[in-house]
Amino acid sequence: MNQIFYVECDATHAGNFVFDIPQGHQCWLLVITKTPAQFWVNGELRLYPAHSAVLYRAHQKIYYRACGDEYINNWIRFESNEPFVAKTTLPFGIPFALDDPDYCHALFKLLIIEHNFNRDYKEASIDYLLNTLFNKLLESYFHEGFNAQYYTLLKLRAAIQSNPVDEWSVTKMADFLRISPGYLQILYKKTFGISPMEDVINCRIKLAKEYLLQGSHSIAEIAFQCGYQHVEHFCRQFKKVTGSTPRKYQLHTGNFIGKCSGLQG
Incomplete structure (x- = not known):
């Protein structure tokens, strides 16, 4: 009580x-x-x-x-x-x-x-x-290895996850924490077990999956909405992370929406 x-x-x-x-x-x-x-x-x-x-x-x-x-x-x-x-x-x-x-x-x-x-x-x-x-x-x-940057790192990661389509770069992230890009990458990987740019990519692919499940956007539209300027780059990263192309992911989930932007899976 x-x-x-x-x-x-x-x-x-x-x-x-x-x-x-x-x-x-x-x-x-x-x-x-x-x-x-x-x-x-x-x-x-x-x-x-x-x-x-x-x-x-x-x-x-x-x-x-x-x-x-x-x-x-x-x-x-x-x-x-x-x-x-x-x-x-x-x-x-x-x-x-x-x-x-x-x-x-x-x-x-x-x-x-x-x-x-x-x-x-x-x-x-x-x-x-x-x-x-x-x-x-x-x-x-009981957190081991607590450091002065931890709280700011959390804020940075929250910003990435809430807006993965932003034009993130290691330099931009380092400026956010006011530390060097090299030190940021070491600190980020040590804290979260993933590099900062890998985190950005994973967040973008997670967002892309949601769009693909909705089935109301073309592959090209989804690529743009997830922060990619080139559809081919989006498809390569999607396959690297998920093991499947965006088109095959749609087919696998039963939400295939037909041919989009003339691209093949």
Whole structure:
């Protein structure tokens, strides 16, 4: 069972903000920072960067404060006897870096919606969202090899996947991260197990499959809509990735739409 007492996104405070509860709350408190802040950890005040998460158990001393012109965070105060919370292996009162703060921020916004509206499956939805949030916290805390570029790499990959038809190049991607093209390729492959341009190609081919399944576009039209200037180049890459030509893929899926643009499979 989970019960949310209060949840808030983008709570903004002035530079003199201090949150000091020596005896702690009578429930759980999870804080995710969006600006740098100072936290009381192991008997001293320490500075932590933006996109840090810290979990406080009931009756644990809580002290944190702004360290700039303003302090912004997401936070949730809640009760839970679920194992993913009660038996968590996350540290208590010690901030750690988040791998994907945008994802966690989205979960917070959904928790706010579920908390504020009485819907048929409100309790179940909150349980699933909190469980997912704690999974993401665990992934971040136990992530080996976390580096300063990881969050930016995630944003780059999300941009590629949401718009694969863009004119992507290694140079353009490197500029996105403000690093050299060579270092980008090493970092990207190490992080995701695939080169950046292979990722672009895979995303384009995935999009092409959707168009082919719809059966309402010619091969030439699909090639253009997936970011290819030449149909032959599209067909070569499609076959390299899938093992089949676009035409044969249509036939195999039962969505053959006839001859398109005079091309043969």
